[in-house]
Amino acid sequence: MTETNPIVDALARAGCRLTAPRRAVADLIASYDGHFTAAELESLASERGLQIGRATLFRTLEMLIELRLLERVDLPSGEHAYVRCSPGQHHHHIICSRCGRTADVADPILAGAVADLGRQTGYRVDSHRLELFGLCPSCQTRLKRTA
Ligand SMILES: [Zn+2]
Numbered sequence: 001m002t003e004t005n006p007i008v009d010a011l012a013r014a015g016c017r018l019t020a021p022r023r024a025v026a027d028l029i030a031s032y033d034g035h036f037t038a039a040e041l042e043s044l045a046s047e048r049g050l051q052i053g054r055a056t057l058f059r060t061l062e063m064l065i066e067l068r069l070l071e072r073v074d075l076p077s078g079e080h081a082y083v084r085c086s087p088g089q090h091h092h093h094i095i096c097s098r099c100g101r102t103a104d105v106a107d108p109i110l111a112g113a114v115a116d117l118g119r120q121t122g123y124r125v126d127s128h129r130l131e132l133f134g135l136c137p138s139c140q141t142r143l144k145r146t147a
């Protein structure tokens with residue numbers, strides 16, 4: 001097996017025990033290019049004939065969020081979804097509302113605006129979340145072609 005799963009690698013680096021169900025969840029997640037919901041993961045798991053309990057699934061998702069390998073996002077539809085993330089520098093996600101593909105965006109400008117808001121309100125701002133939704137370049141091209 002030469003195939004490497006970055007999520008499995010990161011779990012190993014973080015010293016997490018790589019139980020079979022955790023590895024299976026990591027494999028499921030690796031097959032998504034964009035966002036996914038817990039329900040989608042569950043149905044993909046059963047499609048592939050994997051036995052992953054609901055509790056294990058959610059616990060693994062929580063663990064990956066803590067390790068900042070996943071981030072929870074609220075879709076415009078109100079659905080809760082997850083996107084793969086890379087720990088390290090603070091960034092935001094820009095998400096295609098058509099195909100779900102995501103990209104990371106740094107926010108040097110927003111960081112200043114957030115600091116201003118903190119000064120204005122007198123709050124000590126500890127964190128903020130922002131998701132951007134729109135059409136990715138390939139969806140824009142595809143739409144233009146069919147128009
Ligand atoms: Zn990210």
Ligand SMILES: [Zn+2]
Pocket residue numbers: 096097098099100101135136137138139
């Ligand atoms: Zn797209």
Ligand SMILES: [Zn+2]
Pocket residue numbers: 090091092107110111128
């Ligand atoms: Zn930010």
